[in-house]
Amino acid sequence: xxxxxxxxxxxxxxxxxxxxxxxxxxxxxxxxxAMVLSSVSFRVFDFGHGELKFIADFGFGGMFFFGSVLAxxxxxxxxxxxxxxxxxxxxxxxxxxxxxxxxxxxxxAWAVLAVFVxxxxxxxxLVLWARxxxxxxxxxxxxxxxxxxxxGGLAEFVLLQWLRLGVVTAIVLAISALARTFLFAVVVGxxxxxxxxxxxxxxxxxxxxxxxxLYEGFLWVSCRLIPNLQQFxxxxxxxxxxxxxxxxxxxxxxxxxxxxxxxxxxxxSLIFRRREI
Amino acid sequence: MxxxxxxxxxxxxxxxxxxxxxxxxxxxxxxxxxxxxVYGLLGPNGCGKSTTLKIVLGLVSAxxxxxxxxxxxxxxxxxxxxxxxxxxxxYFHKFLTGRELVRYCAQLSGVPADSVGPAVExxxxxxxxTEAADRPIGTYSKGMLQRIGxxxxxxxDPELVILDEPTAGVDPVxxxxxxxxxxxxRDKGKxxxxxxxxxxxxxxxxDRVAIMDRGKLVLEGAxxxxxxxxxxxxxxxxxxxxxxxxxxxxxxxxxxxxxxAVTHPRRSLEDLFRELVTGSRDA
Numbered sequence: 001x002x003x004x005x006x007x008x009x010x011x012x013x014x015x016x017x018x019x020x021x022x023x024x025x026x027x028x029x030x031x032x033x034a035m036v037l038s039s040v041s042f043r044v045f046d047f048g049h050g051e052l053k054f055i056a057d058f059g060f061g062g063m064f065f066f067g068s069v070l071a072x073x074x075x076x077x078x079x080x081x082x083x084x085x086x087x088x089x090x091x092x093x094x095x096x097x098x099x100x101x102x103x104x105x106x107x108x109a110w111a112v113l114a115v116f117v118x119x120x121x122x123x124x125x126l127v128l129w130a131r132x133x134x135x136x137x138x139x140x141x142x143x144x145x146x147x148x149x150x151x152g153g154l155a156e157f158v159l160l161q162w163l164r165l166g167v168v169t170a171i172v173l174a175i176s177a178l179a180r181t182f183l184f185a186v187v188v189g190x191x192x193x194x195x196x197x198x199x200x201x202x203x204x205x206x207x208x209x210x211x212x213x214l215y216e217g218f219l220w221v222s223c224r225l226i227p228n229l230q231q232f233x234x235x236x237x238x239x240x241x242x243x244x245x246x247x248x249x250x251x252x253x254x255x256x257x258x259x260x261x262x263x264x265x266x267x268x269s270l271i272f273r274r275r276e277i
Numbered sequence: 278m279x280x281x282x283x284x285x286x287x288x289x290x291x292x293x294x295x296x297x298x299x300x301x302x303x304x305x306x307x308x309x310x311x312x313x314x315v316y317g318l319l320g321p322n323g324c325g326k327s328t329t330l331k332i333v334l335g336l337v338s339a340x341x342x343x344x345x346x347x348x349x350x351x352x353x354x355x356x357x358x359x360x361x362x363x364x365x366x367x368y369f370h371k372f373l374t375g376r377e378l379v380r381y382c383a384q385l386s387g388v389p390a391d392s393v394g395p396a397v398e399x400x401x402x403x404x405x406x407t408e409a410a411d412r413p414i415g416t417y418s419k420g421m422l423q424r425i426g427x428x429x430x431x432x433x434d435p436e437l438v439i440l441d442e443p444t445a446g447v448d449p450v451x452x453x454x455x456x457x458x459x460x461x462x463r464d465k466g467k468x469x470x471x472x473x474x475x476x477x478x479x480x481x482x483x484d485r486v487a488i489m490d491r492g493k494l495v496l497e498g499a500x501x502x503x504x505x506x507x508x509x510x511x512x513x514x515x516x517x518x519x520x521x522x523x524x525x526x527x528x529x530x531x532x533x534x535x536x537x538a539v540t541h542p543r544r545s546l547e548d549l550f551r552e553l554v555t556g557s558r559d560a
Contacts, residue, residue, distance in 0.1 A: 003387060010384050014370060021372055085368040090429065093334045093362035093439075094385045095354040277336040 007096050011104020012111065015078055019112040025074060028066045029116060035062040036123045040131065051135065052128055052147045053240055059124035060235045063117060063161050068193050070116060071168040075109045076185040079176040088277055099269040106166075106173055106265055113165040121158040125151060128239075153238035156250055163257040164232035168193055170261045171227075174268035177275060196229035203228065227260040279348040281437050281468040282310040282333055287342035289328055289492075302328045304492035306342070310470060310485075312436075315463050317483035317500075318472045325492040326472045327365060327441055334362055334439065347437060358387050361430035365442040365472075367422060371415030375406055375425045378414060379432050386433035396432050403458060404428035420451030427458055438462055441472045449550045456482050477545070480504070513542055 019025055039058035082088040082105075092101060128149045139146035172189040179185040202222040210216055231253050237243040238250075289303040303325040310316045318326050331337040333344055335352030349356040369378050379397045388396050401407045404424040409417070417425065423443055430438055440459070444452040452475075459469055459482050473479050479486060480500060487497040496503060517525075526536045 007385055010381060014373070014381060017372060018370060086364055086366070087368055087370065089331075089336060089364040090362065090367060090369070090382070090426075091385065092336060093357060093360070093364075094382065095358040095387055096385050097354065274338075276338065277331070 004097075004100055007100050008104045008107060011091075011096075011101060012107035015105050015108025016111045018081070019074055019078055019109060020115070022074070022077070024077070025070065025112060025116075028070050029119060032062040032066040032116070032120050033123055035059075035066075036120060036127060040127055050147045050240070051131060052149050053236065055127055055131060056124070056149065056235065056239055059120065059127070060157075060233070063120050063124075064233070067113065067116060067120075067161065067165050068168060071109070071113060071165045072172050072189040072193060073186055074112065075105075075169045075172040076176050076179075076182055076189060078105055078109055079173060080182040080185065083277070084182075092277055098272045098275075102173060102177065102269050102272050103265060106169060109169050109173075110162075110166050113169065114162055117158055117162045117165065121154060121161075125154055128154075147240075149239050150241060153241070157235045157238045160232045160234070160238075160250070160253060160257075163254060163261075164229055167227050167229070167257050167260045167264070168196075170264035170268070171196075174264045174271065177268045177272035192226070193229065195226050199223065199226045199228040200230050202226070227256070231256065279345065280309045281312045281316075281347060282308070282470065283343075283345040284308040284329065284333070285343040287329065287332065287344065288340045289325070289332060289337065290340045301492055303332070303339075306489070306492070306494050308487055308494065308497070310468065312468050313463070313466050314484040315459055315469045315471060315482050317479040317486040318470060318489065319474060319476065319479055319486055320489035321474060324489045326489055329489075330362075330439055330441055330470070330472055334360070358433070359436045361433065361435035361438040363423075363426045363430040363438075363440045363443055366445060367426035369414050369422070369425070369429075372413060374411050374413055375417070375421075375428070376401065376410040378425060379410075379428050382429035383432040386435075388433050396434070400428040400432035403431060403461060405454060420447045420454075423447050423451065423455060424458075427455065431462065435467070437468045437470070439470045439472075442474075443471065444473065444475055444478055452478060509537075 036059045039055045042054075042058070082091070088101070092098065129151075132146075132148055136146040136148075168189070171192050172185060175188050175192065176185040179188065199222070202219050206216075206219045206223055234245060234249070234253075237245045285307050287303050287306040288301070291300045291302055292298070293300050306325070306329060308329075318329070320326050328337060332339050333346055333352065334357070344351055346352055346356045347359050352360075373381065376397060379400055380393060383393050383396050383400075398407070401410050404427045406421065406424050406428055409421060414422070414425065423445075427440070427443065430440070443455050443459075447455065456478060459471065462469055463484075471479060471483060483500050485497070485499050486503060488495050514525075522539065529536060
């Protein structure tokens with residue numbers, strides 16, 4: 001293995017160990033797991049939709065909300081703990097480039113998010129599977145078509161959610177490289193997540209004709225600078241088959257996500273190179 | 278052979294506040310740090326010592342001036358591979374054990390995989406941390422933190438070791454242990470740059486010193502040269518009676534010399550402390 005990759009791996013390993021020891025991670029994981037498990041108790045409030053959809057929406061919501069909070073707060077905390085405690089001084093005085101340091105931080109944080117997403121998805125899969133068996137038995141008695149879910153679709157959705165959190169992590173690292181304080185990084189990182197969720201509005205606006213070149217330019221830049229985080233939310237279609245997923249759509253979303261991860265890590269590295277430690 | 282570190286007309290300004298007011302931390306500093314010596318960089322807090330070292334290591338950019346480190350024009354990856362650094366008040370990941378930390382730093386410093394084990398043990402031995410190496414760093418005392426910091430700085434057998442306040446907050450016994458480590462490194466032919474404001478220790482371990490004040494260099498030279506008063510002499514006499522003293526003073530005056538002070542020699546409080554608590558270790 002190349003020395004550069006090895007250094008990234010070592011930084012990410014220590015970052016991962018540091019992150020999983022944090023109470024914040026354990027707290028959010030337990031809270032999200034409790035939310036997924038409790039969805040069975042709340043399924044009577046399914047507002048006329050299918051029970052499986054209600055349970056799945058609970059799980060997707062937990063994964064999205066708590067995953068985003070974890071990606072923003074934990075990533076900023078992992079970065080600023082190195083800066084504020086001056087451990088970065090010791091590390092960056094070694095033959096370790098700043099880009100390697102940042103990539104190591106990213107890989108470590110992303111690995112923690114993989115644990116988070118996989119644990120939640122496994123719990124969600126178990127709950128959906130258990131309820132599916134009950135619903136199939138009930139449907140056989142009543143002669144109706146039973147509701148089912150796709151385990152393969154859930155796996156695809158987990159991959160997309162992990163990638164979405166990777167995009168958020170890369171954005172927060174780029175912001176942290178520029179920010180002076182943890183609070184600034186968390187606030188701006190959170191706003192970036194909200195902007196990403198609302199980016200489709202700018203995409204819609206681009207399609208409408210306008211006379212203002214400045215406005216058009218602003219929308220064009222917004223559409224490209226801010227990733228569309230909504231494109232990862234196709235859980236209903238993938239897991240419950242509520243809508244058809246166009247062939248190649250998942251691959252397109254994956255490529256788009258990877259592009260933003262690389263772009264924001266590159267931007268973060270450029271900013272971090274000039275930062276005084 | 279080039280100097281270990283060469284600094285020419287180095288200036289560093291920090292911008293502070295929204296208005297970007299300029300704070301000059303280092304002001305037109307020029308230094309040549311020769312190889313194979315223990316070099317003390319002294320000065321009060323805020324005089325620019327640490328900033329100078331950070332610039333040398335590439336952690337902070339210079340506003341003006343030139344730097345060369347181990348013959349390289351700036352702190353390249355190759356130069357940093359041959360340099361060890363112990364920052365002021367080092368803080369390490371508390372969940373790692375001492376051995377894990379030193380191994381981690383050896384790997385980051387480019388020690389070949391098959392040499393990491395012996396290198397880690399050597400560094401732990403030099404820092405007298407072998408016994409405590411498997412304890413989490415969170416359980417270490419301040420002196421042990423400094424010693425494990427020293428071990429991580431030297432684990433890759435660097436040519437140049439930069440120590441920023443290595444004895445800050447450490448008791449005299451621990452401080453003496455760090456002094457012995459510095460001497461051991463010098464005996465191996467390494468260059469050590471020691472940044473401190475503990476003048477007694479610097480006097481004991483350094484070959485050359487530079488004194489900085491408000492970012493400027495105010496004095497530089499060999500310790501013996503800068504401290505010696507060539508126009509004064511000290512004689513230590515045993516069993517001197519009052520009559521012998523009068524006779525000695527008269528004999529000296531006959532040759533044009535004048536006795537200006539006669540006192541009993543004193544040992545330092547640090548020597549007395551170390552003598553009384555010798556063997557006590559914080560390990």
